[in-house]
Amino acid sequence: MENSRKAFTDFVDKAVAAASLLNRDELMFSYKGILYPVTICSPEAFKALESFEARSDDVILAAYPKSGTNWLSQILNDLIAISQKKTLTKESSGDAEKPQEFPYLEVGDPEKYERMMKLPSPRFMVTHLRPENLPTSIFKNKVKILLLVRNPKDVATSFFHFCNGIATLPSYETWDDFFTDFMSKKAAWGCYFEYLSEWNKYIDKENIMTITYEELKENPALGVKNIAAFFGITLTEEELQLVVERSSFQSMKKNSEKTHGSFGNVFFRKGGVRDWKNIFSEDQNEKMDKVFEEQVAGTKLGKKLKYDVYCKA
Template identity: 50%
Template sequence: MAPEDMMFSYRGISYPSTITSPETLEALKSFEARDDDVILVGYPKTGTNWLEQMVKELADARYTEEEMKERINAEKKLETFQRLELGDPGVYEILVLVRNPKDTAVSYYHFSNNLPLSPSFDSWDEFFADFMNGKLAWGSYFDHLAEWNKYIDNERIITISYEELKEDPILGMKKIASFFGFSLCEEDFSRIAKKTSFKAMKEKCGETHGKFGDALFRKGVVGNWRDVFSEAQNEEMYRKFQDSLGGTKMAAKIKYDVYCKA
């Protein structure tokens, strides 16, 4: 496909035409969730695949091995998509995942260039300009953060950061389990932490995510942005972050001064 055919615009935001469509997004207007549905929200490359597996492990910890086999077989029969915007077209409990914008940008850059389904970029500078202007699939990360900041105090929404999960996975999982009412013992948390470590998931990515595994699981570290950001880009990102989120609770959650300090 020509690069210009790989994207379409819906309500002012770009999406990849290779995996979704305007019709699917329009159908989501009438989507009705069950009262026990859980929705994970994340901008591309903020760690959604990692957190998705972690939440799944937390939710499944209560089942016996035999019950899990039955659940896996049932899921295979359903053949459901795990992304609302990729599938066929109440009350939500929502888990919002955020990541510092510098590492998000770098990870998204490598992801775009390693995934045949999306347009690639000739240089980091070209990608950085589009990232800062929101000209990427799924739009502006800054707009995404600003929008979810409006709901950060909602009792049915919990916001957790990629960085806090990296620093203390077990503490992060305990927060998530408490929010959703999952009952686990200490041994469960330790087992799931090992099973969902980046190293463990990368080793099995071919089995769990097929040919896209290598693109989804690259480094999984905090601070990789230091290898690519120029001084001018550091300053531009800081100004953009302050203009978009300065003084907000979302900014405090992301800890820009800690994780993005040049």
């Protein structure tokens, strides 16, 4: 476990060091019309990813950046560990066993996918990609995907702070500047509203489970229980409570230096709901409300987000 944590922190440290040598306008590149960070992604890796062969027992977490990916990664890693009869304790810090490969599908060198062929099942993978940019084998082999979504105002707020905390992404002098980029499809991994619209086409498939950041916040135990059931993992009451406890924001932030190195505080900032109220202007509220209404509100995924509850002033 120490080696796998080190692989994670080493990768992030190297990417940040490389990014610090670049100008702001050199930090991103465009692939199929979407922007990605140049120090962690590459066109060559995206090309190699197309032929990646998924296994039917792979475990995939799909989420747009700053939707709670690290939180759900902790939960899923712990569930996988339990299914493999590994012992979790309150004291064991951070994630359960992480694969040696950086878990984000689209992040890394082009040879990564050949190395992943040698990893034992179940392989755990995370992706920020839209479904049309994922390998076709994932859908052909009906890999189970946990789709995590979060209210767009908190996503934007968290993304802004993240961009200003890590050198791999362009930083912003003002929130207004970031909001303009976020709303005009200039943020890394593309437009969140398009992301939601594209994934909405898949949410009725039996191999895809959708969960919102907010519902998991409201009732963590029920969320973990439902996720475990989706992946066919049986939990005792004691195991359930342990997974919930280990994945609490307080626990993860406390262990963040061990799991995410010197950038632990950047990855785990507040972990709350409705932080957008501290930063959105009235005009920005109206702009996002209008775009959400036009593009997402009428979809099943849009309704699941409970926009009126979490995003109305």
